[in-house]
Amino acid sequence: MEAMLDTLIKTGFWRGEILNRRKDGSVFPELLSVSVVKNDQGEVINYLGVFSDITNLKQSEEKLEHLAHYDSLTGLPNRVQFQLHLQHAVSRSERSNQKCALLYLDLDRFKVVNDSLGHVAGDDLLKMVTERLLSRLRASDILARMGGDEFVLLVEEYKQREELEVLARKLIAEMNQPFYLAGEQEVNVGGSVGIACFPEDALSSEDLLVRADAAMYKAKQAGGASLAFFTQDILVEASSRLTIAAELKRAIADNELELYLQPQLDSASGEVVGAEALLRWNHPVKGFLTPAAFIDVAEQTRAIRLVTGWLVKESFGIIKRWEQAGRDLFLSFNISALDLADNELLLRMSEELQHQQIKPANIELEIVESAIIENFQSASAILSRLRELGFQVAIDDFGTGYSSLAYLDKLPVDKLKIDREFTSKLELGEGAGIVKSIVDLASNFDLRVLAEGVETLEQEQLLKQLGCHRVQGFYYSKPIPLAEFEQKYLLPQA
Ligand code: C2E
Ligand code: CA
Ligand code: CA
Numbered sequence: 001m002e003a004m005l006d007t008l009i010k011t012g013f014w015r016g017e018i019l020n021r022r023k024d025g026s027v028f029p030e031l032l033s034v035s036v037v038k039n040d041q042g043e044v045i046n047y048l049g050v051f052s053d054i055t056n057l058k059q060s061e062e063k064l065e066h067l068a069h070y071d072s073l074t075g076l077p078n079r080v081q082f083q084l085h086l087q088h089a090v091s092r093s094e095r096s097n098q099k100c101a102l103l104y105l106d107l108d109r110f111k112v113v114n115d116s117l118g119h120v121a122g123d124d125l126l127k128m129v130t131e132r133l134l135s136r137l138r139a140s141d142i143l144a145r146m147g148g149d150e151f152v153l154l155v156e157e158y159k160q161r162e163e164l165e166v167l168a169r170k171l172i173a174e175m176n177q178p179f180y181l182a183g184e185q186e187v188n189v190g191g192s193v194g195i196a197c198f199p200e201d202a203l204s205s206e207d208l209l210v211r212a213d214a215a216m217y218k219a220k221q222a223g224g225a226s227l228a229f230f231t232q233d234i235l236v237e238a239s240s241r242l243t244i245a246a247e248l249k250r251a252i253a254d255n256e257l258e259l260y261l262q263p264q265l266d267s268a269s270g271e272v273v274g275a276e277a278l279l280r281w282n283h284p285v286k287g288f289l290t291p292a293a294f295i296d297v298a299e300q301t302r303a304i305r306l307v308t309g310w311l312v313k314e315s316f317g318i319i320k321r322w323e324q325a326g327r328d329l330f331l332s333f334n335i336s337a338l339d340l341a342d343n344e345l346l347l348r349m350s351e352e353l354q355h356q357q358i359k360p361a362n363i364e365l366e367i368v369e370s371a372i373i374e375n376f377q378s379a380s381a382i383l384s385r386l387r388e389l390g391f392q393v394a395i396d397d398f399g400t401g402y403s404s405l406a407y408l409d410k411l412p413v414d415k416l417k418i419d420r421e422f423t424s425k426l427e428l429g430e431g432a433g434i435v436k437s438i439v440d441l442a443s444n445f446d447l448r449v450l451a452e453g454v455e456t457l458e459q460e461q462l463l464k465q466l467g468c469h470r471v472q473g474f475y476y477s478k479p480i481p482l483a484e485f486e487q488k489y490l491l492p493q494a
Pocket of ligand 2: 276366
């Protein structure tokens with residue numbers, strides 16, 4: 001009241017929130033504006049007050065406040081709110097010499113549900129997951145949703161690590177039980193948990209979060225439905241992952257990537273009909289790197305998309321040059337699941353096609369079956385569009401994945417590449433049965449079929465007998481630098 005008078009005297013105006021009482025006794029917030037009314041002599045003769053009921057305004061303010069701190073889908077604290085909790089917990093633990101721990105949980109296969117059954121089903125699933133997780137917690141534990149299918153759990157005042165392990169196992173077991181969506185649709189997901197403890201693993205709330213996340217990543221790598229405690233090696237691994245990803249970006253800009261080509265042949269004529277492009281990295285410090293040193297990491301991070309973007313440009317340029325030399329050879333290159341998660345690859349390929357005007361059938365994309373199936377809707381839609389544009393699609397490493405008939409007739413592909421593993425077992429008789437069935441399968445679905453990893457004459461002959469017309473492998477040629485390939489296979493036949 002005093003402050004209000006003070007302001008009124010000084011400025012002639014005051015505005016602020018006050019609480020008023022309705023006739024029924026309920027209290028409501030009001031916005032009160034008071035102006036001083038003076039006469040010609042400048043003397044105060046009156047005060048003019050305007051009240052407005054701001055209940056609605058207040059409610060939306062609270063809603064906004066809530067939105068900023070809580071996840072609207074599950075009602076759980078969100079990342080922002082959780083970070084506050086965590087900071088408090090860490091300083092409490094510091095003061096009281098107590099421990100606290102963070103469990104980072106990520107659902108396995110959530111993306112499959114979301115992609116195949118739609119976002120509504122995905123949302124329902126997340127709500128059910130939340131309920132199940134909450135049912136396993138003590139009142140003092142705090143569960144939050146970090147976004148997507150990631151949850152974190154803050155556990156204060158535990159005594160031993162075993163307690164955390166028991167808790168994590170319970171959560172994993174809950175996630176392993178089937179969920180029943182609307183219409184009794186059964187879905188099976190699963191969950192992986194990473195654990196980091198204060199003060200052993202990290203001294204700040206930020207580090208604790210990063211380390212629990214890194215441990216979760218480790219648990220995922222073990223194949224899902226498992227848990228991992230944070231250890232120092234995880235940190236080293238995580239930072240080397242980031243380094244490789246960042247370095248790849250630079251490598252592309254600095255022109256350190258190079259393509260090696262491995263010919264693909266028609267087994268009857270022995271003629272080279274095309275080639276697979278395989279990536280090599282001339283690293284300024286580490287030297288000449290094969291994909292084993294960096295492709296996995298690139299595929300786990302978004303770096304692979306840069307690589308694929310680079311491949312598109314290179315491949316079109318190569319085909320253009322070959323066409324100009326009068327050679328009708330195709331070039332295949334490898335793409336990854338992440339490349340089919342959105343439209344970027346499709347856009348790039350169609351733009352490049354308009355730009356370069358090459359024969360699209362001379363570009364082939366190789367992709368492993370799992371990359372299509374695990375993200376079926378989006379991946380198959382994109383591959384279908386690419387095929388409509390005239391590009392070819394091959395399934396790589398065929399036979400090692402699902403290879404289920406149920407899928408095969410739904411996959412938008414032109415060619416199967418029989419995995420090297422089966423080629424290598426041909427002479428032992430073991431592989432022959434598998435190769436024979438893949439060849440039969442392919443001819444049923446009108447697909448071309450190629451055997452990878454051919455290393456001997458005997459393998460070649462067996463493949464011919466089994467009806468496999470295309471071959472690739474060290475027996476014909478190792479992957480060689482582009483210039484060498486062009487010298488060998490481009491010029492003489494021109
Ligand atoms: P992949 O697509 O299955 O490629 C075939 C791999 O088998 C190549 O290894 C090739 O050198 C090797 N190979 C070919 N013939 C034979 C043979 O007769 N015997 C044996 N033992 N091996 C043979 P590389 O070049 O080290 O590539 C390894 C993997 O890295 C590739 O497997 C592919 O999955 C990935 N990769 C390579 N280049 C790229 C790329 O540009 N993008 C993406 N996303 N992945 C790539
Ligand atoms: Ca391949
Ligand atoms: Ca392969």
